[in-house]
Amino acid sequence: MAQGNHALINGNVFTADDAQPSATAVAIHNGIIVYVGNDDKAAREAAGQDSEVTDLAGRSATPGLIDAHCHPLPYGDSLANIDLQTGVQSVQDILDRVREAATKTPPGQWLAGWGYYTQTIREGRPPNRRELDSVAPDHPVALTQRSGHEAATNSLGLKLGGYTRDTLDPEGGLIERDEQGELTGVLIENATHALGDAATPDVTPERAEANLRRAVESFLSFGITSVGEAHLTNSDALRLYQKVQSNKSTPRVRFNLMLAHRFALEAIETLGIETGFGSEWLRVGPMKFFLDGTEGQRTARISQPYQDDAGNTGMWMFSTDEFRERIIRAHLAGWQCAVHAIGDAAIELTLDAYRDAQRQLSRPDIRHRIEHASLLRPDLVDRLAHENVIPVPGGRFASNDYPVLIERFGAERVRWYQPWNSLLERNIPVPVSSDAPVQSPDPARNLWAIVNSRSEFDRDHIMQPEERINLEETLLAYTRNGAYASHEEHRKGTLKPGLLGDVTVFNTDLAAVDPLDLDQVRADMTIVAGEVAFRSDGVNGSH
Ligand SMILES: [Zn+2]
Ligand SMILES: [Zn+2]
Incomplete structure (x- = not known):
């Protein structure tokens, strides 16, 4: 199969191009869009012999989606870390997950967790250092709030991060203390950086x-x-x-x-x-x-x-x-x-x-x-x-x-x-x-x-x-x-000839979905430079 050649036919194509807002077919040749229109046969021909052909069967295709601001490295990290986002409702839920991770991790190695959200924790706060010490006395712990602007750690984490009773709050940051002036293990904004730095040698x-x-x-x-x-x-x-x-x-x-x-x-x-x-x-x-x-x-x-x-x-x-x-x-x-x-x-x-x-x-x-x-x-x-x-x-x-x-x-x-x-x-x-x-x-x-x-x-x-x-x-x-x-509208973001062959195929016709059910739609196929970079089960191209 020729690389970067693909014809998408029989679809509901949202082009994002004012000159031709909708179409049924798109053709990509050598990674570049060469045809957008309503003639399936013309699309096949434009994509070239030996190109993959996908029958969209009425499903939506759009220009490849652009996520304009995210953090791929922490995101990849978060996919590997202790999940503190899904189904966490209490301090105990978090402690259970940290305890479980501790049993699977050699002592001394960092336990990193991602995604707690103070407002949805029953106690209205993350676990404090003493609670974390009770489930992970031999591992430094670094739990990061979903925003990335707050973290919670245990005594070992505080020690490795260099935080003591006498450490001053950094500019633009807060080291939380209890009424006795003792560190609680909660760090806010720029005060989280020393913890992050201490935890990175493991990366x-x-x-x-x-x-x-x-x-x-x-x-x-x-x-x-x-x-x-x-x-x-x-x-x-x-x-x-x-x-x-x-x-x-x-x-x-x-x-x-x-x-x-x-x-x-x-x-x-x-x-x-x-x-x-x-x-x-x-x-x-x-x-x-x-x-x-x-x-x-x-x-x-x-x-x-x-x-x-x-x-x-x-x-x-x-x-x-x-x-x-x-x-x-x-x-x-x-x-x-x-x-x-x-x-x-x-x-x-x-x-x-x-x-x-x-x-x-x-x-x-x-x-x-x-x-x-x-x-x-x-x-x-x-x-x-x-x-x-x-x-x-x-x-x-x-x-x-x-x-x-x-x-x-x-x-x-x-x-x-x-x-x-x-x-x-x-x-x-x-x-x-x-x-x-x-x-x-x-x-x-x-x-x-x-x-x-x-x-x-x-x-x-x-x-x-x-x-x-x-x-x-x-x-x-x-x-x-x-x-x-990102100053790239002449290269991508719309489906029209001459632009990069990036297309997202959804599992349904988006225009027919009740707005309240939009959270149920998913990508069936992701095409980058004319090549299928992701394919969900059940979608098969053919020649
Ligand atoms: Zn950001
Ligand atoms: Zn930001």
Whole structure:
């Protein structure tokens, strides 16, 4: 069978191309789309002799899905770690899983767990060090909250991380203490880093590679063909991406790398690399900055205090002067920027920094981004539109408990939390992202959450009735807008001749699915560069 040749016929094809929004057939030849239209015979011919032919039998095909912001290495890790996400309701549930892992792991090795969510634990907190000591006295433990912004450890973990009674809280972080000043084992924001560093010697290059491959397989099984790596922080990780992407014999997704500014800004200025450098498989994306924290930890930086914590307006992750200065430097060096900003004050400061940078040197098509851009306000939505800044909302609504957001901010402010419809109405090209492992990259869950404006924590409640968008708008966000956000719309994100042959085939006709059942759909087949990179059981191509 010829590589990269494939004809898809007899389907309901969503092209994301305004010139021809729907079709029944797509042909890919040598990895590139050569035909989109309604003539199955023409599609077979265009794909070439010996190409695989898939009869879609009315199922939907879309441009390969783009997850604009996630963390493939921690995601792959999370697939290998103790699962603290599924079915965890109490401290005891977590302790049971840690105890079980301890029996299977040689003493002294780290036990890593991922995905607890304080708000759904009956006690409203993770286990403390003493409780963890009781089930794992001989293993250091590192349990990470689903957001990645909080961790819980035991006495051995505290020791190896270098935390003592006398350790001061780092800038932008909190080492939790009890009334006697004793460490509880809970670490918040930048205070988690020493624990993470201590636990990484166990991550050998082989294990890191296996984890990345595991993540890639998972993305492909969900129909995702392009992934934004949202925080590349070191040369080992960069080498790993190069290694995995150079192996053409295993299925691949396409990666867009956001480089952490602390790691990359000075080097980039020296080398002269700009956003866009690289290949269709591995491209250098934006320069990444962290400006504030999250809602759950009340560290997102907001203009008015938290409703449930008077006087607290969150944290800056680093000095605002230094932030502005580094944004301008990245902008002048030819870089698209991407800033993690969740609170409205952080979003506003980011917009101000981008405006200052544009005043120094106008780059009208640089497409600076704000990752999460969660707690918006009407004036900030207008500024995003007028100043051509792209918000990347992530699936935080689906991952956050809505009542928690109401507690933190009150209903009036939550009205403008990631307001999809208001953003799209102003022609802002918003992409979809999962922020995996914060949330599952499963598009079924993301489509369901966005189209219905509901949270998995309370499926009956519509959170923002006026901000629901329809399926087509959501699919456009998942494909064309994702490509635009990484400056690649001329190469992917729509199905039209000349673009990359990346296609997602669903198990059903999406247009016929009740919106409330969208979480049941799945990918049947994932095609990357014309080759089948994933196939669920029961789907067979033929000649
Ligand atoms: Zn973030
Ligand atoms: Zn992220």
